Amino acid sequence: MNRQYGLSYRAEDEVIVTTGASEAIDMTFRAILEEGSEVIISGPIYPGYESTVKLSGGVPVYADTRETNFKITAAMIEKHLTDHTRCIVLCSPSNPTGYTLDKEEILKIAELLVNRDIFILSDEIYSGLVYDREHYSIANAPELREKTIVINGVSKSHSMTGWRIGFAMAPAPIAAEILKVHIFNTVCAGTISQYAALAALTEEIGEVAMMKAAYKKRRDYVYERAIAMGLEVIKPDGAFYLFPSIKHTRLASLDFALRLIEEEKVAVVPGTAFSEFGEGYIRLSYACSMEKLEEGCNRLERFLERVTPKPALQ
Template sequence: MEHLINSQVKNIQISGIRQFFNMVAQFPDAIQLTIGQPDFPTPEHIKDAGKEAISLNKTGYTKNAGLDELCLAATNFVHTKYNLDYNPKTEVITTIGASQGIDIAFRTILEEGSEVILPGPVYPAYEPIIKMCGGIPIYADTRDTGFKITAKQIESLLTDKTRCVMLPYPSNPTGCILTEAELAEIAAVLEDRQIFVISDEIYSELVYGQKHCSIAVFQGMKEKTIIINGLSKSHSMTGWRIGFVFAPENITKHMLKVHQYNVSCASAISQWAAVQALTEGIDDALPMRAEYEKRRDYVYERLLAMGIEVVKPEGAFYLFPSIEKFGLSSNEFATRLLQEGKVACVPGSAFSTYGEGYLRLSYAYSMEILEEGCNRFEKFIQSL
């Protein structure tokens, strides 16, 4: 029966991140630097809120868009943190993680032949969803612009088929951000055009030395922007699966239909825990961010001392060093690093063809693990 499977689905590959993560299981003595998951436990007060929800039998369906209390907490959070104003009753949807938010956003706005401009290298989950919607990913090569998509690049790629521009910043895999000035230039290009923007801001609370800025704060941009966010990275709640989409009502009301028939609603237990996270835990990310910054500085300096070229990340918890000088493909390098050096990192090719020649290293691990990982990495490159 396989010949009857949707051809768009058959042509999709399992994420390169997961492929490599699965391979690592064969090397139990390897240092694992692959997965972008906080190593901090979910804060106790959030776990307690989840337990209380169970004890009080708050385990039924919620409204499709989520609990009223959570929608209010979410809109208050982005207002307080990023100066974004959304109506909690009509302009936010609680999703099953940011991933489902991305899915319903693309499925709502894309049609057959719609073009989506996105930076390369980039998180690998966007392209498959775009293609399953009949859309066409159009990559901007950001390797010579510090891994940042520019207004000039976007303008050069616009066609009459452009339906959306994807802005995933802070970036997975590079850790780069777009500054307020850089976003202002992009907004100037898009302000008067009938083009959606999907802004994936899941790492918004993990920006170092400055405040996160959203494209939606600029004149004329909120009306066309869908913001993706969630609690996985900010509150170390990956398994709770709580995300959000924020958009004007005339967009959200259509995404809500897709969401309704897709999942009905997010877990009620997780939603009650999320209310606690976004209210009493509004600044829970701050101590985690401080620790990530220390880890970033340590690994960045170690890589520079090894003679490795790498852009210093300003957000998230990844470094994306170049391994081009070693003359191996990123997959060959990562495989040998795992087999011979006993360190697991993700080959850059997992993040589109524009990631070839690079390696993604996650520093969402303890300093002890990072020190040993760097020691092994250095020993491995000395053997090449």
């Protein structure tokens, strides 16, 4: 993490290896939240945050990012702050949109939060897949390290999802409380997986760069195909998703996804899986071969031609 992002954490008492990033998120919320604690989350977003906040007795508070290209802003966060706000969730690059917060946008959020007694959970699991700029962690912002918990892992950057290795990084006093949850939850991540992750992080750096280049090529292909189909979508900065609007079809997101898989055998995720703010969108993943992407885009284009209403004759 220090080599890649300039983050400095002591292995002995500030890093916890977890059973995937999902456990890291869950145990963090269980350590820092109490009944009624409010957690500000951007929407649309990965649904695991809402569930784990609720399981910890907290209250998810969604910030609607549809008017800001799906990016949460300092002004948006400030609008939702109350006396009960306990944590802000930042996910950059984002699932499902692939959009990232740049350094300037993060520093504006940092300026808002620096003198407030609020934790920041920074989910950076897709940080290894940022294509057109350098990833910047809010934990590097002045005076923010002491209240930030950084979540990362090898699932996305090293294509090791099933190995279940994540990590939580936080200042020692916070990490000590998170560790109390961890040791009574899973005890430890599997040692076989830990050795595999160690090899991946220290010996396969070139492979990661090659994989990132392949993802960028796939992103560009799927984005260009989506535009050519008439889909309204912003080119993502990272991760491996596109989040196009399908509002012009007049189909609900779930209906669109169900019909697409039934009629063309192409799987997408309806935007409503990522909160109510995802209605009217679908998530496309380009984490597969170019051959499959080409065939999938052909089928999607064929489906769109059938379901898109034709202009009325004059």
